Amino acid sequence: MLKKQHMEEMFRLIRENSAKRVFVQVPEGLKTDIYAFAAFFAENGVDAIFSVEPCFGACDLRDRDAKLLGCDLLVHIGHADFGVKPDVKTIYYELRIDFDFTQIIEENKQALDRYKKIGLMTTVQFVHEAERIKAFLENMGKEVFLGKNKKSGYPAHVLGCDYTAVSEFIDDVDCLLYFGSGAFHPSGILIQKPILSVDMGSGRITDISENVRKLAIKRELSIEKARGMTNFAVYVSTKPGQMHTKAAMNAKRMLEEKGKHVVLISADMLTPEKLIGMKVDVIVNTACPRIREDAGLFGKIILNYEDVKRI
């Protein structure tokens, strides 16, 4: 839930940009606050239009919609700048959350007994807590590894598709420690090291390595099954930060060389009903790599671009 302090911070940024009409992208979890948002915009004399299109990351910038609707500013809430070059002036309100994870670590410290060298990772909401956690763990006698995300420059910051903040030290640590909420971000990384999660929701430290291992096995089985299939659809997204046309063309060429029937398909967001009527055996995803985890919803095999070489 958004606090008044968050709204005020956001408005300071909006005023600095002298915007009269703004287009607002609200993450799924904050749509419950949309009326409070609207009231705050109205009180501040700014016209706001809220995008209700699903938004899972800053790769999914709705700058074209903002332009079409005559907005002079796009406000993207909940994610850090992903490097997309927008058509409309854009501000990213990252929505930092102050939360003392050290209390959870203190109460569950036996979960870390086996590990001496610990690498940290989190989402943008908590990157400012990284140094405090590092110091706390060092006081417990741990050796702590803190890297920077190559896109955002923030410490310990990982995305479901970007683990540059941990990749440099991954071979040197005994485990990775994620602090935040949920398991989406930490479970995208495929490593042979334990992954533990300091979860603000449950107040516990949980070992999520088994979930990650199961995902890895599922991916291997998908590649194995796809080798025997014929009809492939290579998906290229029209979301600006997920649009990898060159990769899609390459995938098509590589699959055709293996004798597969291939069509290139495009959608803003791929959903199962968009494929009704098509006899697709395998979807090759060149957009958000986490789409692969939705194979069950599609009832089809989903591979990512890098898997194509192994077909």
Ligand code: SF4
């Ligand atoms: S591509 Fe996927 S994982 Fe990466 S930022 Fe976008 S939504 Fe998140």
